[in-house]
Amino acid sequence: MREKIEYQAVKLLLWFAKILPKSSIYALMYWLTLLVYHADTKRRLLTLNNLALAFPEKEKKEIEKLSKEVYSELSKTIAEILLMFADRFDIDEAVVNKDEVTEKLRRAIQDSPRGIIAMTAHFSNWELLAHFLAKHGLPMLVVGREGNNKLIDENITLRFRKKYGNDTTTKKKAILSMVKRLKSGGNVGILIDQKAGSRNAVKVDFFGKPAETTTSMATLKQKLDPKIIPFFAARVANGKYRIIMQEPVEYSAQEEQEEEKKIEKMTAKYNEVMESVIREYPSQWFWMHNRWRIVL
DSSP states (O other): OHHHHHHHHHHHHHHHHHHSOHHHHHHHHHHHHHHHHHHOHHHHHHHHHHHHHHOTTSOHHHHHHHHHHHHHHHHHHHHHHHHHHTTOOOHHHHBTTHHHHHHHHHHHHHTOTTOEEEEEOSBSOHHHHHHHHHHTTOOOEEEEOOOSOHHHIIIIIHHHHTTTSOEEEEGGGHHHHHHHHHHTTOOEEEEOOSOOOSTTEEEEEETTEEEEEEOHHHHHHHHHOOEEEEEEEEEEETTEEEEEEOOOOOOOOTTOOSHHHHHHHHHHHHHHHHHHHHHHSGGGBOTTSOTTOOOO
């Protein structure tokens, strides 16, 4: 019963996204996230603690201001994803450097016979990023958490994510699925910024503190040698993005003899790349996540 009620509630929300003025959708999501900011004390404190841990040089007032900006940016992401669901958001028009990125994508695809791993994070509108890359020649197998509500997952979320040719797999099947995709010359998308379990993970530096990070990307690089290209969609205004497409990360820790140490140092390098982008746009990362396993 609960699943059906949640499913109908989401369908109603998507219906509103089709008929309400865009400005109303932005405003509604802003006030809802502001309500959550004040009502969900545990999540707000986690956000504040994460920001204080990552930016020890900032004063308390700066951290509080930044935490509210984080929720504001999230409200924009939610609004724009709803508009994407409703086919009222042109992702090509939204990307201010579209021509530059599509040309770089074309060259990268031609020069990647062993496939590409698109490395990204829960940063700004990661759903738009996945759609844009697939639409312009880089359809991927994307690893994601299985949804709590199967009706929403199967009838709404997965259909949306596969719109431009992306495919999905769950974390349980991730390694085998990614190996098969890369061996066939396909591409994979991995978000490496959430905490990982002790299995297939290593504690490496992230914002100056050890954080359990998945080793799957480093392992795939060692075994199959795909191109690892960092991608991020940075919001530059409401409804406008600049796609950050960095040069491939070729580092393979050849100075180390032990395989485990190589994997650890490679994984640390990926965190370093991701951290540099988040530092440039600190309000656009998902700081509500318990990345460092803080106990409140």
